[in-house]
Amino acid sequence: MTVHPVTLGAINLEARDPASLATFWASVTGSTxxxxxxxxxxxxxxxGGFAMFFRRQEGPRPERHAVHLDLTVPWGTRQAEVERLIGLGATCRWDVLDEFPHVQWTTLADPEGNLFCVAEHPPAQRAAQVP
Known part of the structure; x- marks a missing residue:
């Protein structure tokens, strides 16, 4: 059996206001x-970017999110990016900073409550020094 490369085609989100949520995510990603x-x-x-599709939400939003986006930024830029995203309308939910030596992240919610994370991975030598 031949296995062909699999790539991410797009992320699909339901939204109460698809145009408004797409505008938020366009500001996040730099797309139009x-x-x-x-x-x-x-x-x-x-x-290396990703596409997104937004369509009108047809039912109530589930209380628990089974899937969320993990966005990655260069080491040392996470906090500035989080502040930028909050300025665009995201809400900070929590930080995970010292639990894992290979990553730290902030979990946010977009204007409609969809969770996503902004993560940064330390340079290899720093990750090896953390107990």
């Missing part, structure tokens, strides 16, 4: 929303 009928497409902002 492309409305089309009942949905909004957010293409990748560049190589």
């Amino acid at each position: 929303p492309s409305p089309g009928g009942d949905t909004v497409h957010l293409p990748p902002a560049g190589p």
